[in-house]
Amino acid sequence: MTRVLAIETSCDETSAAVVRSAGPVGPERHGDPVLESVVILSQDIHRIFGGVVPELASRAHLTALPDVIDQALAQAGTTMEGVDAIAVTQGPGLVGALLVGAMYGKGLAWSLRKPFIGVHHMEGHLFAPELEHRNLRPPFVGLLVSGGHTQLLDVPEWGTYRIVGATKDDAAGEAFDKVGTLLGLPYPGGPRIEKLAREGRPGRWKFPRPMLGELGRGGPDEYAFSFSGLKTALLRAVQASDDLERDRADLCRGFQDAVLDVLVEKTAHLAEALGHPTIVLGGGVACNQALVSRLRERVRGGQRVVAATPRLNQDNAAMIGAAGAWRLAQGERSGWEIEPRSDLPMPGLVG
Ligand code: KG4
Ligand code: ZN
8 A cells, every 4th residue: 555645736726635545556457546635725816817827826836835735634634654655746837836846745755755756747637537436447548638738648558648639729728718718707717618608509609610620531630629710710709799798608608519529529539449448538628517428428328438526627636646656656756856847748658
């Protein structure tokens, strides 16, 4: 058994968690991690600015982190001495924000003489669902959709990732946030657009489905995404509206339907093409219940669709603990020289 204290500070959530790895570990087994505690403190300050201000995020992490860690340990009923190893987010993310968590974790590990591991944030998102779904096993198709990334992955085994599709411009979450701003909604736009879209009428606005036409052609862009044109189409519709109050929910519905159509269709198509029995959704946009339910409707039981609950899809340290515990249990360690990187490449990438 390995009990890991995990720290995540890549953006505007200060989070710590305690995760215990209890079962077998390997390319097909994720160690049956048990979540003992997770504390997620969302930094409210950025709302005033309509987006994350990196310097403010770093300072807020520094102020909050010691208490967030203490709470995570207390909720898990343990102390720093009861922890076997420490995992931190090494990247990608805001470099100053990453620096706070990574250096804090490194300092703890050094002073306690405990093993230490730097974890890739997106690998964390991919491991989040297995904290809630015990019998999740590769091979699967992973769709990672966050504020900074949109990636469609072929995962033949844990730790081996083939990126089959990615965005050419904006990430899916970024598109939600920018459209939220265009519609006069507070940051972040994603959750508010989902809520309004539920009240909106489908089909009143028909926006383009970018790059969906590439599917089935076998070209290099078959599984690629692009969301910036959609944002422009929405801007035109907002400009053309003579009553945004009246039209807002319908516009949200039109926009969300367009994004989800592309995400759902490409993900389902890839799972069918590869013959994988499972689809794993991860990242903040996977909090969107319409995405999960539409994908389930689309595959009609042909694939099992697995997503974590919103608490573990948003940025959190539990997912870093899960991925970190898996890597530690396989004997991996980070050296003291590791540095956080805003553009950290995903480990285990294959052609
Ligand atoms: O993974 P995450 O918490 O942070 C990053 O790693 O970027 O993702 C944040 C993104 C934001 O763009 C946010 O608007 C989006 O996830 N998001 C959503 C929903 N909840 C969060 N997008 C659509 N629908 C939601 N319900
Ligand atoms: Zn994230």
